[in-house]
Amino acid sequence: MTRKTVTVFGATGTAGVACVNELIAHEAFDVCVLARKPGQQERSSSGMTRGEAAKKSQYDAWASKGVTIKTVDSTLAEELIPALEGTDYLVSCVPISATESQYPLIFAAREAGVERFVPSEFGAIYEFEQFWPTDTTHRLMARQKAFIRRTIELAGLDYTIIPAGAWPEYYLLDPVMVMGDGDTKVAWSSGPDVGRIIPHVLAHPASRNAICPVAATAWCSWNELLEERERFLGRKVERVYLGADEWRAAYAAQAPGAIKTLLAIGVAVTDTPAGMSLFGNWNATFLPEFKGTPLPELFRDRIEPFVAAVRAELIATGELPPDA
Numbered sequence: 001m002t003r004k005t006v007t008v009f010g011a012t013g014t015a016g017v018a019c020v021n022e023l024i025a026h027e028a029f030d031v032c033v034l035a036r037k038p039g040q041q042e043r044s045s046s047g048m049t050r051g052e053a054a055k056k057s058q059y060d061a062w063a064s065k066g067v068t069i070k071t072v073d074s075t076l077a078e079e080l081i082p083a084l085e086g087t088d089y090l091v092s093c094v095p096i097s098a099t100e101s102q103y104p105l106i107f108a109a110r111e112a113g114v115e116r117f118v119p120s121e122f123g124a125i126y127e128f129e130q131f132w133p134t135d136t137t138h139r140l141m142a143r144q145k146a147f148i149r150r151t152i153e154l155a156g157l158d159y160t161i162i163p164a165g166a167w168p169e170y171y172l173l174d175p176v177m178v179m180g181d182g183d184t185k186v187a188w189s190s191g192p193d194v195g196r197i198i199p200h201v202l203a204h205p206a207s208r209n210a211i212c213p214v215a216a217t218a219w220c221s222w223n224e225l226l227e228e229r230e231r232f233l234g235r236k237v238e239r240v241y242l243g244a245d246e247w248r249a250a251y252a253a254q255a256p257g258a259i260k261t262l263l264a265i266g267v268a269v270t271d272t273p274a275g276m277s278l279f280g281n282w283n284a285t286f287l288p289e290f291k292g293t294p295l296p297e298l299f300r301d302r303i304e305p306f307v308a309a310v311r312a313e314l315i316a317t318g319e320l321p322p323d324a
């Protein structure tokens with residue numbers, strides 16, 4: 001593969017940081033980061049955000065490793081276009097709640113002669129899920145992401161779509177609400193493994209103008225994942241198995257907020273007989289050498305701290321009772 005310059009947007013987020021770090025380590029890529037000017041609207045997938053000081057030290061660390069940092073107003077074509085000149089692949093890692101921030105980026109990428117756009121996807125196969133029967137906040141997000149892909153094609157850019165299944169750290173608050181029967185294999189990709197796998201997908205020729213659904217961390221059932229967690233914690237993990245009617249009822253009864261967003265995903269997974277298309281293990285075929293983080297390490301370093309932080313956040317916002 002000829003050497004490519006990759007620019008990452010949303011670089012200081014979970015997937016973004018891991019993606020930039022892996023790009024630096026990968027021999028095929030030169031790396032640029034688009035840094036948004038301080039003061040621009042700040043969002044995140046989890047509701048927890050990073051401050052300017054943390055971002056600045058991250059940019060400094062990357063710059064010392066040869067990464068080019070370009071600071072822009074990410075809403076202005078006049079600033080985005082020159083910043084993207086010389087980019088071959090543009091990877092967007094914007095959070096779930098800032099999907100629309102990619103529109104100016106697509107236009108600027110086209111004007112700047114970027115070859116390929118990798119939109120921030122990293123969940124289900126939204127081409128299917130956008131047509132699911134029940135109207136939820138998650139289906140709206142799926143429709144937005146599918147529309148972004150159409151816009152990329154309209155702009156005449158190549159694309160790579162990377163569905164990554166479920167990020168386990170988002171779904172393991174006790175008692176765990178299992179989506180579906182618990183025995184079907186699904187794709188699991190923790191946020192950092194999502195970021196890590198992106199450069200390897202891009203370096204593979206089969207990823208051009210393709211949907212590449214990966215299982216970056218594990219390809220196993222809910223029950224298998226929960227058994228691993230029980231082994232790690234040394235205790236039983238409480239769980240409930242909910243069918244489509246129960247997910248829909250829980251979603252309808254929940255006030256807007258983070259919990260409702262998660263319930264919408266439960267609706268999406270169980271809403272049709274086959275469930276949401278979380279399946280896909282593209283990496284087993286095309287990237288057999290890629291290894292996700294081993295589960296015990298992942299529970300220790302990522303999943304349990306994340307679950308604890310989410311619980312604390314939900315208690316602080318009043319979405320969970322103080323003794324949850």
Ligand SMILES: NC(=O)c1ccc[n+]([C@@H]2O[C@H](COP(=O)([O-])OP(=O)(O)OC[C@H]3O[C@@H](n4cnc5c(N)ncnc54)[C@H](OP(=O)(O)O)[C@@H]3O)[C@@H](O)[C@H]2O)c1
Binds near residue numbers: 050191
């Ligand atoms: N399938 C799943 O279970 C699952 C779970 C979580 C996330 N996801 C998906 O993974 C993707 C990445 O999510 P993530 O959790 O890695 O993101 P994240 O960590 O929440 O991203 C935060 C970063 O996004 C950038 N950002 C913040 N506000 C922005 C705005 N208004 N416009 C543009 N950029 C903004 C900032 O980076 P800069 O300041 O450096 O730009 C910030 O550090 C999303 O598409 C999300 O839907 C999937």
